[in-house]
Amino acid sequence: MDKLRQMAEWLPPLIDASKITLSLAVISVVIGLVLGVFIALGRISKAKLLSKLCGIYIFIFRGTPLLMQLFFVYYALPLAIPAFTINNRFLAACIAFSLNSAAYQAEIIRAAIQSIDSGQMEAAKALGLTYGQAMRLIIIPQSIKRLIPPVGNEFIMVLKDTSLVSTIALVDLMKRTSQIQSSASTALVYVPAACIYLLFTAAFTYLFNYLEKRYSIYE
């Protein structure tokens, strides 16, 4: 009973810190999605240079550890270019996570766009739509449904990866947990912390399943 009461006492500080976890994940995935659309369109564009540049972007961000990218934005970049000094840890984390997520989501979006039957683009062209109109009105709306499951997956990955920000002393759920662990001298705090992570994961899994259903009306 004692232990249960103790865990309940930890809940308010843990929930407070999880605001950082949650907002960081949401902001990064949303910005990553928007950037990802442009990188994906650049990647499949016929302009060779643009496509190559987008390919390099994806290669760099998928090819290096996220933790290193976080350190790079927060520690290394200000040393190289003082103008890029970011004192706000949360902002630094947002930048690193958004840029990283953009690379992964660009690949998700590219795959979704390319999975749309080529007849759709041909029909759009035959009707006189420009490439941009065809993408905006025909191809991308159809890819959205196919995007939802992998983007949901990406969101859950990012949500868990945000725990890396504890390394730049940003107090997220993970950092708060280890603070409590050392002050209370017990690892028991990991139980409620893990439960909070699981709760978020479950809630977002449900949300993404719901969205997928909603976008299936025409099938």
Add this chain to the structure above:
Amino acid sequence: MSFIKTADICKDFGPLKVLQNVSISVEQGEVVCIIGPSGAGKSTFLRALNHLEKITSGQIYIEDKLLDDRKNGTNHSPLTKKEKNEILLEMGMVFQRFNLFPHKTVLENVMLAPVQVRKIPKEKAKEKAKAMIDMVGLSDKIDAYPSKLSGGQQQRVAIARALAMEPKIMLFDEPTSALDPELVGEVLSVIKRLAADGMTMLIVTHEIGFAKDVADKIVFMYDGIILEEGPPAALFTQPKHERTRAFLQAVL
């Protein structure tokens, strides 16, 4: 003045010569059916007219305007991109696999291009779209999504969608090949009605009986070449070429 004229169109896919010196002319109001075995280049030719395939060399004239003038793949046509796009709008295309937009209703499918491309006000486009859908006999399906329609109905919507752009020429790429046999008739009767209304049409088809009925001219293609052409009565009864005879014997 020919409505469509092509001169020596060639199309290579690597070493494969898909079209070799294809030259035809189609007059206003004429219905031309292109027949021939699979792989003869019929569809490629039709798609080349509409710029869905780039030709390697040759000339394409639409209403005497030089849309394409290619040598080794480069276009020497004097027209600007805008002028070319306007000419391309005069051709409506119907595909073998319909290619309706699955996330749009029947009405939205038909309205989309007039609103987006021709910039016609929505209300007016809607009226026009309804008239087109009515013409193909699908007024009761106006708010349905394509997945709820049979293949024949989908193809009729695709025809209405192309017609809503008010093209002067309709290109049909095997419009009934993906349909169950019992659904072929409803699509062909819509095309026949267009023919009766004087629409200029170029139809790639395997429906020999239909071609006989509707065509003013039959073009027989084999191995990327036009082997022979002529009015259906002549071509079907007295084919000049051995290969035409063999093909007709096999399909009739």
